Amino acid sequence: MTIRYHCRHCKTEIGSLPFESARETLRLLEELDRKEEERFLTVGKDGDLTVRCICEECEHTLQSNPDYYTFTKWIQ
């Protein structure tokens, strides 16, 4: 089972981790409520977990466009 990280803005695959080495991520995900979970997580048919987060490039864009920040809630 694998956890894949996709940028939720440009859809780039940031990387993937074997499930076992992603304890920190899983711990954070447990703190999400049901609604947030649906927003940030997708469980694939093969059991893989896709986490929608933000890539470095979009983070940069975000930092140079602070106005945009007010429109979207970001997860990091």
Ligand SMILES: [Zn+2]
């Ligand atoms: Zn991105």
